Amino acid sequence: MKKFEEKTIKSEKIYNGKMIQLQVDDVTLPNGKTAKRELIKHPGAVAVIPITKDNKIVFVEQFRKPLEKSIIEIPAGKLEEGEEPEVTAIRELEEETGYTASSLSFVSSFYTSPGFADELMYIYITDQLEKMENPVAGDDDEFIEILELTLDEAKQYLEEERIHDAKTNYAILYLHALEMR
Template sequence: MKKFEEKTIKSEQVFNGKIINLQVDDVTLPNGKTAKRELVKHPGAVAVIPITKDNKIIFVEQYRKPLEKSLIEIPAGKLDSNENPLAAAVRELEEETGYTTNDLSFVTSFYTSPGFADELVHIYVTDQLVKMENPPQGDDDEFVEVLELTLDEAKEYVVEERIHDAKTNYAILYLHALGRL
């Protein structure tokens, strides 16, 4: 057994949804005892840090029901089954902002909540944006407003907790650390 590995004894799927699946696993711990683990299975997601020619970051504001408030975030979305993350990133950029690009650079991937979920988010950046004449429509149940902020304005939104999610905070930290804007 690998160091700290928990061996699955039994796994039961308790919910199969549109975005997530939930399962409960019985596991054997490294010390030989057993425990239950409640797991959220997620197909993964992508996010894009879009930078305009005048060095502003494009964000979207949308209502987040679990939080009962709107957040300002970088464009992002769930991966479809077996979808290439780079293709998904372009799709989400187009649907949410009306911009496209042929020049996305991979930044990083990270797990959002590894204590109970397997969601992996892939982040890309571009400063080669092209405004689309006829952008594709987003999801029927998704309502977003596009806004552009300077890096300093985005940092202020973090302080005000208007930007308050991990992927967007990471994007701002990444741009700040590189002195990119």
């Protein structure tokens, strides 16, 4: 038995979309009482910390509808069914930035919002960037601008909340920690 396990009594699928599935589960709590849990099922995602030869970090700025504003982020995207995270990372890097990489290093993975979602985010880093001669076309519904920032500039954008998402915050903290070694 798992510590504090909540046993599912009933599960109702509410929505099955392109990116997520929403379900409501009735569960039995460790104390024997019951509760409802609203859950988002997500296939997982990747993000890349791309470092140029002149030691700048490649970011993308895009509008995020849930926030009703644009934010600056490291390149990222959803895992496709059966796709390995490293393959997704290269694909997203190419589609979003016009760069490719000869190699990636795995940094970490983490659950983005474990209170209601099972999305697992894989983070990679590379300083082996090469500009593509023929950039891959991105998604039709994705409008982005590429920015190349120093770590100090990125930290400033963090303070200004122009960078304001968990994966990019993590990336900046990670790079800061490497710099402090």
